[in-house]
Amino acid sequence: MSRKVWIVLGVAAGALFVLMLAAGGGFLLYRQHQTSQWLAEGNAAFEEGDWDMALRRYSFYLGRERDDIEVLERYAHASLRQQGSRRNQLSQAATAYRQILHHDPSREDIEHALFDL
Numbered sequence: 001m002s003r004k005v006w007i008v009l010g011v012a013a014g015a016l017f018v019l020m021l022a023a024g025g026g027f028l029l030y031r032q033h034q035t036s037q038w039l040a041e042g043n044a045a046f047e048e049g050d051w052d053m054a055l056r057r058y059s060f061y062l063g064r065e066r067d068d069i070e071v072l073e074r075y076a077h078a079s080l081r082q083q084g085s086r087r088n089q090l091s092q093a094a095t096a097y098r099q100i101l102h103h104d105p106s107r108e109d110i111e112h113a114l115f116d117l
Helices: 003-048 051-064 069-081 086-103 108-116
Strands: none
Touching (some): 003 069, 069 086, 086 108
16 A cells, blocks of 8 residues: 555544543543433432432432442432332332441441341
8 A cells, every 4th residue: 555545544543532631531521411310310209209300310310320429418308208119118228228238337327227127
């Protein structure tokens, strides 16, 4: 192949690489924005007492931010107040409490809340 062809291929490959980096960065920014939005929507629903919506948004958020203890506590609180199956409520709250204790075993208040279920 001629030198011109190699130069064109090199420039094309470089441009493709730059585009891929930009797309990857854009995707990461989108995910970060989406995660923040789920948290904001969950907090708003929690403050309004819309327990089902709060649980849905917190569930999405916790799928990406598993170690956010404050949100896990809110998730457990909302679980115990939602409408529906009491068994499901207790199971969701117990799971959240166990995750909190996994991250912070010194939380006696969470241990008591778990035992009270």
